[in-house]
Amino acid sequence: MSRIPQIALLVLATLCLISKLNAQEPAKKPNIIYFLADDLGYGEVGVYGQEKIKTPHIDALAKEGMLFTQHYSGAPVCAPARYILMTGKHAGHAYIRGNDEWRERGEVWDYKKAFTNTKLEGQRPIPENTITLAKKLKEANYVTGVFGKWGLGAPETEGVPTKQGFDSFYGYNCQRQAHNLYPSHLWENETKVYLKNELIAPHAKLDASVDPKDESSYDMYYQTDYAPELIHKKALSFIEQNQDSNFFLYYASPLPHLPLQIPKKYAAPYREQIGTEDPYVGDKGYFPNPYPRASYAAMITLLDQQLGELVAKLKELGLYENTLIMFCSDNGPTYTGGADFEYFESSKPFTNGAGRTKGHVYEGGIRVPFVASWPGQIKAGSVSDHISVFYDVLPTLCDIVDVALPQIVDGVSFKPTLLGSEQKEHDFLYWEFPSYKGQQAVRMGKWKGVRKNIFEGNLKIELYDLENDLKEANDLADQYPEVVEKITRIMEQEHEPAINDRFKFAELGDK
Template sequence: MKITLILVTALLLSPLGGRAATDPSKPNIILILADDLGYGDLGCYGAAKVKTPNIDKLASGGRRFTDAHSASSVCTPSRYALLTGEYPFRKNLWGPVMNPSPLVVDVTKPTVASLLKAQGYATACFGKWHLGFGDKPNPDWNTDLKPGPLECGFDHYFGIPVVNSHPPFVWVEDHRVVGLDPADPLRYGGKAETQSFPEKMLKPAMSGAKAAHALYREEEHGTTLTEKATHWMRGQKDEPFFLYFATPHIHHPFTPGAKFKGSSEAGRYGDFIQEFDWMVGEVMRTLDELKLRDNTLVILTSDNGGMLNEGGQEAWKAGHRLNGELLGFKFDSWEGGHRVPFIAHWPGHIPAGSVSNQLICQIDLLATLAALTGSKTTGPDSVNVLPAMVGTPDKPLRDQLVIAPHKEKNLALREGRWLYIGAQGGGGFNGTKVGDHMLGGPGALKFTGEINSDIANGKIKADAPSAQLYDLEADLAQSYNISQEHPEQASKMAKQLNEVQKHLHSTP
């Protein structure tokens, strides 16, 4: 760390303009978290049917990780792990929280935002929250929505309270629904106000609040959130800041702004990626405007892998592989569900154009940012991976990683080259019909043409092993389950997974 501080000091003494930071150990931090962005969705990760010049530039100026993971292949538990440094299975979180749901984060425990706020950072979250509000099973959306993001350490919040595919289809700012008319409150039940998603998917529906709904224009989400985030950045140029930019892109429904429609070769799915790339570019241009790029750590990643919904199927037919060569999709314990893009950019500290194959996880951000800023904050399952960002460690920083899919029985353990899954299948969606929103698991392989030794004609074979083991160094595509060839390794990892679940933490 001493070397890093010397480098930062030298940087701040140069005539760059902008903020003259009083504490050189505290760079600005921007965390850009995409929604459902797959391992193969960016140019710098091999995509050819979509163009992502701004993100590719971020990678070429920093470090691209090839073995980075979300702690879950599902949105809410993944975001919980990222903010708290705790495995979501400890909270019994396996699926997305929908309305009505109280806040799933314990506000008495540290989060990435609260640790940085305690270190003197201004903190803000713009975009998708999806971690619940209030402390009761049925929060009242017509009063203060607290506890929420502000009680988790953010000074300011503006964004989508749940997910862009489900009610209530309103903006929330800090503790209140934006534009709410007391004479027309939000109500549970009735016909949901939505522009572009099938009514059958909107359970439980919420209705009322027509004035608030009128402000929620789906095709303007990208510009609205980008303008809000960059405006906030301009107001923080004289103090260290932490921006958590959790975009609704590229979650379904795919509603890019007018100038991005038809802009890609991968349908609506690709168009939404290209709008996301523009949003990243605007954030970086704002840093340049404020002359703060060299004193800002930017991390870009995704909450889980790409999803083979209708838009994903459309992109696949066009020749775009959402998760590259990886098997599976969002919700799965297969690699496509949780191996995600991860780019770290910090000029003068992170070598430009570098690539790392270190095993890391978003759950590690709490320990990593604590180490970066000198905080003593720790998380139950968070590992400091700062050395993998700014240097080249000669040994793995993580020896194990637990990954949670949608189904509890498919909880997985990564150890070095090995991935163990405690059940058959992917552990996610199992739709079988092309065009089905829930196409996934064994049934999806019929559509994608991917190969797995346990599956034939879209179904698990009768003689398939009861658990799965893969050597990812030899078989990253997970084409062959070798649990029967290596029963000792499978048995050992099954016991290790059980031990991790018994304890309250996995790190010292």
């Protein structure tokens, strides 16, 4: 055999071997950032129709990725929503089903006592053996960090982030402490970090002796260390420190949750845009503020700016192309504490205000903005009407990084939707919430069933056609009894009695 054919055969064999090795090589796993806003309404983002508040970076992320029009929180308030996000279980199977301040410890709402006694801080801890999203990503060799607000386990308990799968934590352990954006302290891992701020109990009203129209009357509510800025710096540092590893960054911002507090430099452009406005004196809870509309808008724009700075950092480090970014809110907007939901149309196109937004299972309380970006994988500028929910996030990310699901999970991976392939749909979504007199809800196709005032003995279900009635104004229960019957059965089968007595429904047979 001549030398040339031998070389040709050798080259061919080498090419075949390379091809085989490439075929067997797994796809590179993406870095993952899940950016969670706090109490941000569906209608408070530009790409979802907001006209008064500027959110250019969220809007840009949507243009570079996918915007979801039918994405839901797992609950209408903080703690259960975050538990459901972390575990993939809906509220009928969840350990945490409402905000639980663990009051049997003592005077947990006394901020001065909590400052000196760590055992009064934080919420009831989730069990040590809880399978969390962070623990699953650790199985795929991800470095994990949470920055912002936790709320799932008090200091010195098994519920702290570093015992629930996170390598790094910086921010508020306690939701109550987050009712002050210039707090006395934050936590770094399991260490209490004291800040250059005086201890002021949240919800302190304006002194009756001062002039509410004098801006200096509010000086005590503006201090030195602004928690959202400190948290943001730590998150950026986490990206830099772990740029050579796969990382999962759970950025749980305290913005724009009340109180209305933001450094004056951020509010200045909105003061000029909005003009003269009446001060908020603290009569409806949370701190007073001399220019409430400008402050609230600025808090959302700062949130947006911080997302933009994360994206800029990823691009600077050459990580953006291999990073999946998800942006969302934990529940609908608030209706108190100086936030002007009517002026900003915070829940547009849903019904606004008390009883229909935060704390309630109507659309304004649980349907949330959700944007996902992953260059080269998610089609830029795409819009999805896939019906998805917080408890889908864990199975989706497990699917993406190729780790097995926990034995019990209620979610469905929406990875196919992200990548433009055929998607399995939910038969239904389920919520329950043992506050505001007890509530349940089911989304089944176009139908939405709501049961409220359960603790007052009401088991009647309201029925809405969301294709034609986004405001949930026309109860069609009498016209479609067969649909009501199906929803009733779902509510019965998906509700399991809670372990914690605080979350039980005696009216549903819980003992």
